[in-house]
Amino acid sequence: KKDEDYRFWKTQPVARFSEQVESEGPIDSSKTPDDIPAEPYALLKEFEWDTLDLEDKSIIMEVYELLYGNYVEDTDSTLRFSYSPEFLDWALKAPGWRKDWHVGVRVAGTKKLVAFISGIPVTLDVRGKVIDSAEINFLCIHKKLRSKRLAPVMIKEVTRRINKQNIWQALYTAGVVLPKPVSTCRYYHRSINWPKLNDVGFSPLPYGMTRAKMVAKYALPSETSTAGLRRMVAADVPAVHELLTKYLRKFELSQVFSQDEIRHWMIHDEEIADEKRVVYSYVVDSPDNTLTDFVSFYKLPSTVLGNSSHNSINIAYSFYYASTTSLELPRDDKAGVLNLQSRLQVLFNDALILAKQANFDVFNALTLLDNSLFLEDLKFGAGDGFLNYYLFNYKAFPINGGYLENGKLDGINRSGVAVVML
Ligand SMILES: CC(C)(COP(=O)(O)OP(=O)(O)OC[C@H]1O[C@@H](n2cnc3c(N)ncnc32)[C@H](O)[C@@H]1OP(=O)(O)O)[C@@H](O)C(=O)NCCC(=O)NCCS
Structure with missing residues (x-):
């Protein structure tokens, strides 16, 4: 059109x-x-x-x-x-x-x-x-x-x-194309419970593979590996606010959070029963009692339409995160990017483990933020879906969506988008 x-x-x-x-x-x-x-x-x-x-x-x-x-x-x-x-x-x-x-x-x-x-x-x-x-x-x-x-x-x-x-x-x-996206990101999916995803038709069995091999491919350790990783609590709000604000500032399109907004978006309801929890936020404490990292995801299941064995799949979506790794360096600093990449790989591998412990079947992420640095290594696969970002009554130069024209991840420029929409 x-x-x-x-x-x-x-x-x-x-x-x-x-x-x-x-x-x-x-x-x-x-x-x-x-x-x-x-x-x-x-x-x-x-x-x-x-x-x-x-x-x-x-x-x-x-x-x-x-x-x-x-x-x-x-x-x-x-x-x-x-x-x-x-x-x-x-x-x-x-x-x-x-x-x-x-x-x-x-x-x-x-x-x-x-x-x-x-x-x-x-x-x-x-x-x-x-x-x-x-x-x-x-x-x-x-x-x-x-x-x-x-x-x-x-x-x-x-x-x-x-x-x-x-x-x-x-x-x-x-998902639809309208005049005119300021950026387009691609969905990536990381299987956690591969047999169920296969049963509902979401993950076909690749040629030459067996179910057992697929299960082995997506196996995760039972416990997280990062020392000091724990659930975020209300007392962490000021430190998470400061860390996330510094990290998001490097992007071209970002959300500016107040402390109240951090409390709302990252904690919501501390007392909520586990099965009703919507947002899962974690921080990494360092020995000197400062926070070095923050990572979060949210729960958005999908109803499975017309399948006799499953009604729904339980999906975790990557939400906001930040790390002090390379935080003081420009975003394109080569050594800084490599360090950040290693850190995010560990952090998100732990996020996958936490998601598995919480009974999620799959972990979804877009190619926004610095996600293009870790998606492939953590066995996320490219999905069919794309998400277009639009600004109403504002003209802006195009912003990288984190993948290249050939469909591959853009591990060099990553994305300039730092707003996660629900
Ligand atoms: C999206 C939805 C509300 C559109 O309603 P519809 O009855 O199909 O379309 P209508 O006849 O009312 O309106 C058509 C116009 O809306 C626009 N439109 C369609 N989807 C749109 C969307 N997601 N966002 C903004 N505009 C949209 C069309 O482009 C068209 O405008 P155009 O003539 O300038 O091209 C409807 O299809 C729906 O509820 N879909 C399922 C939920 C969904 O996809 N929601 C949007 C999530 S982003």
Whole structure:
């Protein structure tokens, strides 16, 4: 599709495929909140807007059910993301969250929730420019209401509500190609429970291999190897904040965290029961009581569609991490990169072991951050999926996605992307 074929997106302040970015910055900076309509956009008469109150557990359950049945599937419809209610509570109630950015659409007659889109506040750093933005996620329309041009109205409505708060930029990601990605990252998958992944059709048996050989290939030690590795606790928030801030600063597109945000994103609910835990964060203590490393992943299972032996696979996704290794060196320092690579290999091998202990079947990661340094060595395989990063109302030079045109990992430049979207 060309720019002009995007009937909706061609009307929006987004970068075009056809143009080269000459300077970075907002596309339209002419408006103030008073210029923005006070009333919601019109919907077809059988539907109505509803601002969802996610403090109410029964409303989180409605969003959960909508997504459970209708959210993103892989290309051949074997898997569908299965965000738990606890996950949605975590993802949608980040510090500074606003109820009116949780936008539902209901059937006017029955009040059934049939569509959803959300925004949360986020501070972005785009090549040194710090921008108060929104992060848009969980756009979902019930399967029976697809292709009726409802998505554009929902996108405009959430934009209106965000603009009313004097926020004019947003970050969003999608598997689909729209005008115009600022970066594209590739999904990698590291089998933990290979036989189960094979049973559900996710991991075919390679030619010339046996099941036993595949199991041996993905075997992991039962215990982690890094001395001082332990679960992150609330008292670690200031140190993790400092370490992660320094590490993320080296990237071209990163999230700027407050301490409150670190507490929320990395710890969430310390008391939560193990089976409901969403985010898993660990730190490495050094003998002098400073933190040398931090690593985290989150739990996002996928429903297995139409398989008689398994209903779901338990998936860990790589989240934020940071290391003091080579932290004071420029990102392209050759010796520094090698040291960081060794460190990340050990750290992520331990993350894989922790994920195995917590009963995950597979560990997924994108080619963002410095992931291109360790994915191959730790037996991650390239997936079919790509994730495009988009900025709304902001033009930026293209950012490396961590893989090369030939599909191989870019171990030299890695990625400039340091925002992990859920
Ligand atoms: C994505 C989804 C909401 C789109 O709804 P739809 O009924 O298929 O499409 P509509 O007729 O309402 O709107 C079509 C427009 O939305 C755009 N669109 C489709 N998917 C989009 C996405 N993920 N993000 C932004 N815009 C999108 C299309 O490009 C089109 O605009 P265009 O004319 O400029 O090309 C719907 O397919 C869905 O719920 N899919 C499953 C969940 C999902 O993929 N969510 C998005 C995660 S990023």
